[in-house]
Amino acid sequence: MTIGKKPELLAPAGNLEKLKFAIHYGADAVYIGGKQFGLRAKAGNFSFEDMEEGVAFANKYGAKVYVAANIIAHNENLEGAHEYFKKLYDIGIAAVIVADPALISACRESAPNLEVHISTQASIANWRTVQFWKNQGIPRVVLAREVSLEEIKEMKEKVDIEIEAFVHGAMCISYSGRCVLSNHMTARDANRGGCAQSCRWNYDLFEDGTDGSVSISDRADEAYTMSSKDLSMVEHLPDLIHAGVDSLKIEGRMKSIHYVATVVNVYRKIIDTYFEDPANYQLDPEWVDEIWKAAQRSLTTAFYYNEPTEKDQLFGKPDRITKYDFAGLVLEYDEATQIATIQQRNSFKVGDEIEFFGPNFYHFKQTIKEIWNEHGEKMDIAKHPMMITKVKVDQPVRYYDMMRKSK
Known part of the structure; x- marks a missing residue:
């Protein structure tokens, strides 16, 4: 080949x-x-x-x-x-x-x-x-x-x-490069950086041949018709x-x-x-x-x-897609204690199942058992944006690895 x-x-x-x-x-x-x-x-x-x-x-x-x-x-x-x-x-x-x-x-x-x-x-x-x-x-x-x-x-x-x-x-x-829908509906020029993504809106559907007074949206599985x-x-x-x-x-x-x-x-x-x-x-x-x-x-x-x-097209019932949050960014890892320093990006707490992943398709899942703040004090939840926390991890992690959890 x-x-x-x-x-x-x-x-x-x-x-x-x-x-x-x-x-x-x-x-x-x-x-x-x-x-x-x-x-x-x-x-x-x-x-x-x-x-x-x-x-x-x-x-x-x-x-x-x-x-x-x-x-x-x-x-x-x-x-x-x-x-x-x-x-x-x-x-x-x-x-x-x-x-x-x-x-x-x-x-x-x-x-x-x-x-x-x-x-x-x-x-x-x-x-x-x-x-x-x-x-x-x-x-x-x-x-x-x-x-x-x-x-x-x-x-x-x-x-x-x-x-x-x-x-x-x-x-x-x-x-x-040929859409003018946003221009027509919102006066925002898609070809000059202002696209309102009008095609992604939820529209009413009306029975063909009527004056627009008979909505059939309640009979449709999905109203994102474009x-x-x-x-x-x-x-x-x-x-x-x-x-x-x-x-x-x-x-x-x-x-x-x-x-x-x-x-x-x-x-x-x-x-x-x-x-x-x-x-x-x-x-x-x-x-x-x-x-x-x-x-x-x-x-x-x-x-x-x-x-x-x-x-x-997104007609009918959409696929069920599990959403994930970027929960934290690894800043440091202590091999002796197996404790990672994490910069919080979305709320996480003790008992959450989370997943670490990094370059070269490295990833693993674990449950969070303990969380400490940057002063070494135990806490149940990391809820403040960008706060520095410490978490014991089951496997080694590296700088710039990410931690996520399903919503």
């Missing part, structure tokens, strides 16, 4: 803390947003100072930082673009992810050595469009989510270019590798630290395990179970194998 180089694992980072967790848990690169020109206006986003710290951290671990500047710009959005891209280059950003030709031009004029990737907002769904961007000197394109595996194979066969494709995360009800299931290729990653995908992208700059760490951890494990022995690779059911611990909706393979149907 002939396979190419190991693909990049690209993770979302909505703020500086998420960036550090993503890289610590195995991301080869992260994509972030700045204070301008990005599509996640409500994410934490990065100041230039945050970017400098993030790049320094990434460099320490041999990782890269990309900045999404992928709005569809109107005239008033173009001010300051030249200075912005020059600053990103000076900071050491590895590439910018852009959709608008005006912003591409601004980047090339002000920071000609800053690499440009074409965003999924450009809705790239055929090989001739890929060839167009290749002819413009673009080294990488981020495909629309609506592309199949067979289409990716054809793109790679016909065009020598890096391809980045989504492997996990939220799906849009609309074609990538909401897609989330993408997950965790069970099919070798197919994307064989198709020639160069960068495997996880969606979710607004997702939690627990989500980012869990999903990155699983995909890192799968990629590394596959490349250790491709011929004998087998999916471990534990990897799938772990993904469900971070899942917020039911999962689908979306467009990769066939056109989605109603089974790929």
